[in-house]
Each structure stands twice: as C-alpha cells, then as structure tokens.
Amino acid sequence: MRSGTVNDWKWKQQPGRRVLLRFPLPYRVGEAFRPGNGDEKIGCEAGAYAWLQENCSDVPIPKLYGFATSTGQTFTRLQDLPTLARWFQFIRRRLLSWLGHPVPTQFVRHQPASNISKDRVMGAGYILIEYIEEEQGEMLSNTWSEKQFDVRLRTNFFRDLSRIFLSITRIPLPKIGSFIVDHDGFLRLTNRPLSLEIQDLENEEIPTDMPRNYTYSTVDSYVTDLLRIHDSRLRYQPNAINNTGDYIYQTSALTAMRTAFPSFFKPELRRGPYVFMLTDLHQSNIFVDRDWHITSLLDLEWACTRPIEMLRTPTWLTNQAVDEIAEDAQDYGLMRSEFVDILAAEEQRLGSTASLGNQLSIIMKDGWKMGTFWYALALASPTGLFSVFYKQIQPRFLEKCPEHDTFQQIMPWYWAQDWVNVAASKLSDRKEYDIRLQRAFESNPIPE
Numbered sequence: 259m260r261s262g263t264v265n266d267w268k269w270k271q272q273p274g275r276r277v278l279l280r281f282p283l284p285y286r287v288g289e290a291f292r293p294g295n296g297d298e299k300i301g302c303e304a305g306a307y308a309w310l311q312e313n314c315s316d317v318p319i320p321k322l323y324g325f326a327t328s329t330g331q332t333f334t335r336l337q338d339l340p341t342l343a344r345w346f347q348f349i350r351r352r353l354l355s356w357l358g359h360p361v362p363t364q365f366v367r368h369q370p371a372s373n374i375s376k377d378r379v380m381g382a383g384y385i386l387i388e389y390i391e392e393e394q395g396e397m398l399s400n401t402w403s404e405k406q407f408d409v410r411l412r413t414n415f416f417r418d419l420s421r422i423f424l425s426i427t428r429i430p431l432p433k434i435g436s437f438i439v440d441h442d443g444f445l446r447l448t449n450r451p452l453s454l455e456i457q458d459l460e461n462e463e464i465p466t467d468m469p470r471n472y473t474y475s476t477v478d479s480y481v482t483d484l485l486r487i488h489d490s491r492l493r494y495q496p497n498a499i500n501n502t503g504d505y506i507y508q509t510s511a512l513t514a515m516r517t518a519f520p521s522f523f524k525p526e527l528r529r530g531p532y533v534f535m536l537t538d539l540h541q542s543n544i545f546v547d548r549d550w551h552i553t554s555l556l557d558l559e560w561a562c563t564r565p566i567e568m569l570r571t572p573t574w575l576t577n578q579a580v581d582e583i584a585e586d587a588q589d590y591g592l593m594r595s596e597f598v599d600i601l602a603a604e605e606q607r608l609g610s611t612a613s614l615g616n617q618l619s620i621i622m623k624d625g626w627k628m629g630t631f632w633y634a635l636a637l638a639s640p641t642g643l644f645s646v647f648y649k650q651i652q653p654r655f656l657e658k659c660p661e662h663d664t665f666q667q668i669m670p671w672y673w674a675q676d677w678v679n680v681a682a683s684k685l686s687d688r689k690e691y692d693i694r695l696q697r698a699f700e701s702n703p704i705p706e
Contacts, residue, residue: 497691
C-alpha cells in the first residue's frame, strides 16, 4: 500500500492537521493477475478499522476519515458529512436500532460529482486516515534495536501489547475471514481471510484458488487450504526449486505437514469461536512514546479473524528471521515467555478471560508446549515453512526414532499423484528461469 501525506488539511474537524492518503499499487497486489485485489485490500482494511472502532475503542488506531474503491464508490465518516445528511443518518440509525435491525457502520456511501470525470479516469481506490504526528509517538523500529534490553521500556511495551491482545480476543467471532464494509455501509464478515502471503503469491501469478467471498467454519478446512496454497507455490513459481534434492526436501515437508496437523490443534477449538488478529504487527506499524507505551497501531490491511491458537508473539522480538528462530529458539523462547507472563498478570489484574472460558495466556503457553506456535508460523511463511518444519516440527515426532533415513524416500511420493511429472516440469522451469535471469542482468548490468 503506497502512502502520501496531505499537508495543511482544510477540514472542519481538524484544520491545518496532516492526513495520510493510502492507495494500493496494482503491480504489488496482483491486480493484473486477479482483478479486484486492490479494492479487496482497501475493503478489508476499512473493515478492520470499522470493527475496532465499534468493538475495541481502547485499542489505539488512527482515525479513518473515509475510503473509496477504484469504481468510484466513496465512503465518508458520519460526523464529517454535511449537516442535513448527518442528521438523516443519525435518525436512520436510531430507527434501525429501535426496530431491532442491524445498524450500519459510521461510514456512509455517497458519490460526489467531482469524483466522476468525463474520461472516467478514476485510478486506484484509497484510504484517508489520520497522520500520526511526532508528538503522538514514533515508530518502535526507530529505537527497538538500541533499547530492547531496557527492562522498564520492554515491560511497558509488553504490558500495552498484552492489553491490546486481551481487548481484541475477548469477542468471539463465528468464522474465519476478513471484515468488509459493504455497499450499504454495513460491517460484514464475508471476505476470505486476506493475508500478506496470499496477495504476494497472487502478485507472482500463483493461483491460490481462494475465492474472495469464501470464509471458513472449521480450523481443519482453513489449514487445508493454506497448505494447498503452499502446494500451488511449489507448482507455479518458476524458481521454486533448485534441483531434484530440493524438490524432494520440499514435497516431503509439505506431505508431513498435512499428516501432522491434528497433533497441533485442540479438537475442542476446531470449530471456533475465532478471534480478530493483527497479522502484520511489525515494528514500523507500532508507534510508541518515550516510555514505550503504545500510542497507535497502523496498517490494519491484513487484519482478519483466525483460530485463537494461531495468535502468537511477533517474530521480531529477537531481531531474527523465521529460519533463524527455528534454528535456535532459546533466545526467542525467553523473550516470548516474558511477554506471556506479563499477559497472564494483566489477565489477573483486569479479571478478564478469553471468550472460550480459558485464559489467553494459557492458550499461548499450551501452543508453545504443543508446537502449535511453530506449525502456525510455518503456515504463514511460504519460504520459511521448510526450515521451521525440519527444525521444530519434525523433531517432535522423532524423539524415540532417531533413525529416520527413509523419510525423504517415502514421503514425497504421497505429495501428489503426478509427483514425477511435476518434478520434470519444475526442473525445466528452473532452467528457463536461470536463462531469463542471466539475460536480464546482461541487458541491465549492475554499475560498478
């Protein structure tokens, strides 16, 4: 999502303040391969803002002033409408509430005449949000590396993040998916659970076969489709494998991931309820003050509802990549344990429990002990899955079976019935990819 700043914003509510205009770049979201991805991205981000504003007012997020799709449909926040339109919507909402009908969000669809040009040039849609000024905080990424070992600052941050987790997970949700604001301004949980990985793969012209209007009612069906997306990456990405050994290595892991799934998710939670999650909670999306209290969370574009057992601590706590964490999880485990202990203390202090009747801290501790943390992390990382599997998932099954040399002789044959044909195709794809890559560098040499 590309962002731009509007300075000296002439708006009746906040004159002179800056706002942020965000719009999807078609060449980054797979728009050509799957038309409508840009609007889907906007719709899901707007839906996330709307849900949090209505249900978790204690979670600090910027104000969403409005948004529009590439078709020209424009939504404006209720309190920013002209007086007559604002009063009409206010009365409408009161009537709907009195009659027991669903009430729309605070975003009202309208079509200003200025939005429609004679040549119909509308371009991409956009989202208009509050700009976080310097006095409101700075990105955590600016100071994390330098001050992460300051116990006081880290405790403040973990405590605030714990409260956010507790706030958004206290509300049970009926299915796995993403919220959108529909054409009439109502909040609907009807979109596929959109994630960064899905649109990244579609941007590489890799089919995910996950319709936009598809949601999930069971953990099993969701995990099955996520694994199928990993299979699709292997089949369609030109440089997915290096050689035959790499192909065997990857297909063996993918086959075993399907088999191992029941060992990592509790049967009583496989049909929900599910919870809202911020899946893109990296350091630059978190703004903090000088004491590392969280002042704002940005970029809600990949927020969706998922199984509560998939909620995990951020992977960047020890400044390691996914494969590095999998290689040696001791340091990360200590940092994660510190966070979960603070989460447990906050639960006790607030007297809150998760929607399932279990404490969120217990669910997260069980997930680490059972290996659910690693399984969910592997599902979320198309390139990191294999390292996580061989370093953290497979060893759990081999504790009493150290001799397992035949694993990669047997498992890949069960990945797909056309395993041999796909192998030949992938080796050919790799050769052609290397040739194209070499030609590209020859025609565009890197300057010395």
